[in-house]
Amino acid sequence: MRAAVLPPLEDRGGPAQPLLTVGGLVKHFPVKGGVFGPRRAVQAVDGVDFSVLKGETLGVVGESGCGKSTTARLLVRLMAPDAGTVIFDGESVGDALSLRDYRRQVQMVFQDSYASLNPRLTIEDSIAFGPRVHGVAARAATGRAHDLLARVGLEPRRFAGRYPHELSGGQRQRVNIARALALEPRLVILDEAVSALDKSVEAQVLNLLLDLKRDFGLTYIFISHDLNVVRFMADRVMVMYLGRVAEIGARDAVFDAPAHPYTAALLASMPKADPAERRDAPPLSGDPPNPIDPPPGCRFNPRCAFVEDVCRRTDPPLAALVPQHSAACLMASSGSGHSRAPEIAA
Amino acid sequence: MTPMIDIRDLSVVFGRGPKPVPAVDGVTLALAPGEVVALLGESGSGKSVTLRSLLRLHPASARVGGTIRVDGTDVMALSPRALADFRGRTVSMIFQEPRLALDPVYTIGDQIAEAVRRHRGGTRAQARARALDLFDRVRIPSAKRRLDNYPHEMSGGMLQRAMIAMALSCDPKVLLADEPTTALDATVQIQILLLVRELQREYGLSVIFVTHDIGVAAEVADRVAVMYAGRIVEEGAIADVIRSPQHPYARGLLDARVELAGGRDRLITIPGAPPDLADLPPGCSFAPRCARVSGECRTTVPPLAAPLGRGQVACFHPG
Numbered sequence: 054m055r056a057a058v059l060p061p062l063e064d065r066g067g068p069a070q071p072l073l074t075v076g077g078l079v080k081h082f083p084v085k086g087g088v089f090g091p092r093r094a095v096q097a098v099d100g101v102d103f104s105v106l107k108g109e110t111l112g113v114v115g116e117s118g119c120g121k122s123t124t125a126r127l128l129v130r131l132m133a134p135d136a137g138t139v140i141f142d143g144e145s146v147g148d149a150l151s152l153r154d155y156r157r158q159v160q161m162v163f164q165d166s167y168a169s170l171n172p173r174l175t176i177e178d179s180i181a182f183g184p185r186v187h188g189v190a191a192r193a194a195t196g197r198a199h200d201l202l203a204r205v206g207l208e209p210r211r212f213a214g215r216y217p218h219e220l221s222g223g224q225r226q227r228v229n230i231a232r233a234l235a236l237e238p239r240l241v242i243l244d245e246a247v248s249a250l251d252k253s254v255e256a257q258v259l260n261l262l263l264d265l266k267r268d269f270g271l272t273y274i275f276i277s278h279d280l281n282v283v284r285f286m287a288d289r290v291m292v293m294y295l296g297r298v299a300e301i302g303a304r305d306a307v308f309d310a311p312a313h314p315y316t317a318a319l320l321a322s323m324p325k326a327d328p329a330e331r332r333d334a335p336p337l338s339g340d341p342p343n344p345i346d347p348p349p350g351c352r353f354n355p356r357c358a359f360v361e362d363v364c365r366r367t368d369p370p371l372a373a374l375v376p377q378h379s380a381a382c383l384m385a386s387s388g389s390g391h392s393r394a395p396e397i398a399a
Numbered sequence: 400m401t402p403m404i405d406i407r408d409l410s411v412v413f414g415r416g417p418k419p420v421p422a423v424d425g426v427t428l429a430l431a432p433g434e435v436v437a438l439l440g441e442s443g444s445g446k447s448v449t450l451r452s453l454l455r456l457h458p459a460s461a462r463v464g465g466t467i468r469v470d471g472t473d474v475m476a477l478s479p480r481a482l483a484d485f486r487g488r489t490v491s492m493i494f495q496e497p498r499l500a501l502d503p504v505y506t507i508g509d510q511i512a513e514a515v516r517r518h519r520g521g522t523r524a525q526a527r528a529r530a531l532d533l534f535d536r537v538r539i540p541s542a543k544r545r546l547d548n549y550p551h552e553m554s555g556g557m558l559q560r561a562m563i564a565m566a567l568s569c570d571p572k573v574l575l576a577d578e579p580t581t582a583l584d585a586t587v588q589i590q591i592l593l594l595v596r597e598l599q600r601e602y603g604l605s606v607i608f609v610t611h612d613i614g615v616a617a618e619v620a621d622r623v624a625v626m627y628a629g630r631i632v633e634e635g636a637i638a639d640v641i642r643s644p645q646h647p648y649a650r651g652l653l654d655a656r657v658e659l660a661g662g663r664d665r666l667i668t669i670p671g672a673p674p675d676l677a678d679l680p681p682g683c684s685f686a687p688r689c690a691r692v693s694g695e696c697r698t699t700v701p702p703l704a705a706p707l708g709r710g711q712v713a714c715f716h717p718g
Contacts, residue, residue, distance in 0.1 A: 116585065
């Protein structure tokens with residue numbers, strides 16, 4: 054007997070327990086070298102720890118190759134991590150919590166709205182697919198798909214029977230959002246979900262995401278290269294660089310008083326939209342380095358304006374400056390040997 | 400002063416059959432020597448199609464109307480041979496994806512040298528010396544070694560620098576830039592924008608810079624022309640347009656910027672979506688999304704006119 058609805062998901066650990074706790078996440082991709090060459094690996098994610106609180110939006114920023122998308126894919130287990138633990142509301146994923154039950158609670162929206170929909174399914178079938186796999190009767194699943202379409206601003210009578218190619222990019226992304234919500238997840242990972250949209254459409258979809266978060270009590274991980282969008286959406290922000298966390302903290306703390314020189318440079322690189330504020334020199338020179346050969350010591354040291362010898366030797370730990378604001382920089386860690394590091398309190 | 404670029408009433412229509420697509424409809428734009436104009440618009444607004452018209456890069460099936468003169472030359476009238484001389488020598492172009500614009504099986508140095516010899520003649524060694532000099536000017540580190548790189552051996556930012564070097568190899572008077580920084584990371588984007596600005600000054604280039612990003616336009620341009628559904632809807636000095644946009648679409652775009660949302664919990668949005676170009680409304684293309692719409696807007700296309708002597712706007716209810 055197929056169910057008419059999905060069983061409701063319960064909050065287990067209460068509001069104070071993080072929804073998601075990630076520890077020591079590692080993913081290396083081996084690269085083919087020559088026959089006698091050294092065996093090398095792209096260190097896409099190399100020891101990442103963070104947690105996501107219930108009901109918040111964690112913004113993740115960084116440049117290409119920083120590991121933000123790999124982190125997202127590891128979190129929804131589109132690939133298996135080499136090492137690390139993921140704890141969802143107190144239960145270890147793949148252990149106490151089965152992957153099937155975990156995946157119902159964590160859904161993802163991708164950047165490419167077209168590639169992430171099956172071109173041969175109507176959009177109502179795409180949205181109903183997940184619930185049906187999880188045992189909901191066909192009729193009930195389709196009814197829910199129609200409700201969700203209406204909820205994301207697509208009138209079901211006009212849109213339910215259409216195919217992805219008949220929709221605009223903004224409409225397709227609304228479908229992807231509806232599909233992500235079909236399983237009533239608690240955590241939604243948005244990986245550059247608005248980056249391919251035109252600016253006037255982007256604003257509409259961001260407003261929709263805020264409404265849905267409030268109405269369904271969702272938690273978001275919002276990944277974007279666009280700092281302005283992250284500043285608008287996020288409660289806390291995590292900055293990644295070459296597979297590591299460079300800085301993490303409350304949004305205003307990170308944006309107004311960045312503790313890592315990379316965060317500061319990234320913020321300073323944003324176009325100002327004011328011709329009176331044009332700069333003469335770029336905040337950083339060079340490209341983000343290749344994650345195959347990260348430099349020894351601090352990974353940012355070759356591009357850093359404050360680099361000292363100690364930075365080339367010592368891998369900076371992610372150290373708390375104040376509670377809830379941490380940075381992986383020797384200048385922020387007392388007694389590190391960097392001339393700008395704070396004194397050790399006597 | 401005679402303009403370096405003089406585009407008058409340009410129209411480009413793709414496809415025949417029952418539903419031809421008017422991608423550009425009546426675009427008129429002039430650039431003085433050494434001037435930088437940003438063409439700002441969303442996908443389908445006609446900004447890239449306008450840009451490509453200057454080098455006649457459209458497929459033969461496209462119907463192109465109007466006139467384009469660059470440095471006195473009538474571009475539409477050029478013979479195939481004269482067009483080949485014109486491309487790269489008078490007007491050159493850089494693209495969003497340098498990886499697609501460069502040949503993967505030749506080294507970057509060889510590709511630049513080939514362009515130099517095609518347009519300026521000289522020996523192989525002279526052409527290579529020229530390529531090396533250009534690599535230094537676009538600040539590619541260890542230029543000599545980099546000349547022997549194939550495109551896949553370079554990062555995105557480095558490759559964009561190499562493409563700029565190639566575009567400047569024959570001393571053009573006009574540089575066309577089609578979203579050259581859109582695919583780049585933020586810290587690299589600003590480097591390339593500053594490089595374009597610096598080289599523009601150094602070479603006295605006229606530049607048309609196509610972008611969808613107001614911030615990028617503000618970093619490089621003297622003037623901006625905002626496009627919507629194949630037409631220029633507003634044009635003026637960049638500072639004026641950003642400070643007080645006159646067209647409701649330009650105003651909507653500026654108001655929708657997330658960086659202005661500080662403290663508010665919702666963004667201001669433009670309702671609806673850009674129109675289907677094959678099925679445009681008879682009057683102003685923006686009328687179905689516009690808060691100031693009146694009867695006149697639905698029947699008549701508003702002409703681009705100059706209010707208050709500053710810039711131009713195509714709207715019956717500007718301000």
